[in-house]
Amino acid sequence: MIQQTDFFFEGSRSGVLLIHGLTGTPMEMKLLGKGLNRAGYTVHGMQLAGHCGNAEDLLATGWRDWYASVEQAADALREKVDHLFVGGLSMGALLSLKLAADRPEQIAGVGVYGATFRYDGWSIPRMARMSFMLPFLKKLGIGRDRSFMEQPPYGIRDERLRAQVSAAMLGGDSAAAGLPGNPWYSLAEMYGLSAAVRRQLAQVTAPCLVAHASEDDVASIKNAELVMREVSAPVELLLLDDSYHMITIDKERRTLIERSAAFFDRVAAADIPQRAAA
Template identity: 90%
Template sequence: MIQQTDFFFEGGRSGVLLIHGLTGTPMEMKLLGKGLNRAGFTVHGMQLAGHCGNVEDLLATGWRDWYASVEQAADALLEKVDHLFVGGLSMGALLALKLAADRPAQVAGVGVYGATFRYDGWSIPRMARLSFLLPLLKRLGIGRDRSFMEQPPYGIRDERLRAQVSTAMLGGDSAAAGLPGNPWYSLAEMYRLAADVRRRLPQVTAPCLVAHASDDDVASPKNAELVLRHVAAPTELLLLEDSYHMITIDRERRTLIDRSAAFFERVVATGQSPHIAAAA
């Protein structure tokens, strides 16, 4: 059964919608959300459709369902704020970029955190690196009951935090720590989303803070470079040297919070986004 784990922190008239990753949970965005709220932002950490339940709950949804839940959450937050920022981790970063491409008049800026177009980090097993072939297998009806299981270090460099998260995840607490594996069919949906977002990157005109671990174990910095090369927006790169993939909770999370808050504040102050400039 799916549990509701989204969170909402009321703040000022600038709001941030935070989007977790595939098989993840809003809990992976909560520390970032609290930090942004302390900086004065209204924050909603949303829950993607099909997540925070079991594998069957997730398999009952696809990327269009996940994106529809993002759009619904964005609409709700827009009723409470004047400036809408959106930030996502891993697959959540792709959903954030898609929202910015689809809604250039509404999205003021984007936090692109550990963007994952392809699982090509150093901890990914050789076979799993072929997961971009999964959309074909799904079309052929092959592998519905198969998953790629998460591998140590689980995207977390901090050993104490890694132990806590892995215990919850492997113990079946998907609401707190997500699922312990990535179902093949859900990965196939993620790659379909990635293909759509790659095509749409030139339509992203909102300023982007692109943050990535330089030693990312799940998605190499090539994923960040893809965003930097192809969006039509002003960009700022933040490379984190002491974190793995889960940069929103790992050792440099305070740096990520501070840089994100400063970036979003600067966009509002300078009227840098097309949306703000048009409204001025």
């Protein structure tokens, strides 16, 4: 059964929509959300369709369902704020970029956190690195019940935090820590989203803060470089040297919060007032 785990922190008339990753949960965005709220922002940490339940709940949805839930959350938050920012982790970063590409007059800026177009980090097993072929297997109806299980260090460099998160994840608490594996068909959907977003990157005109772990174990720095190369927007890069993939909760989360708040502050100060009313 899917549990509702999204969060909302009321603040100013500048708001940030935060989007978690594939098989993840809003909890992975909550520390960032609290930090942005302390900086004055209204924050909604949304829950993607099909998430925070079991594998069957996730498999009942695809990337278009996930994106539709992002659009719905953006519409709701936009009614409460004058400047709307969006930020996402991993696959959530791709959904954030798609929203910015589709709604250039609504999205003031984007936090691109650990963008994952391909699973090509150093901890990804050789077989899992071939997961870009999964859309073909899905078309053939092969492997619906198969998953790639999460591997240590689970995207977390902080050993104490890693132990806590892995215990919750492997213990079946998907609402707190997400699923312990990535179903093949859901990964196939993620790669469909990845292809769609890559085609749209040039349509992203909102300023982007691209934050990535320099030693990302899940998605190599090539993913961040792709964003920086292809978007038609001013880009600020933040490389984090003491974190792995889950930069919103790992060792340098305070740096990420401070840089994100400062980035959104600058963009809001320079943004055209009519943008939010468009």
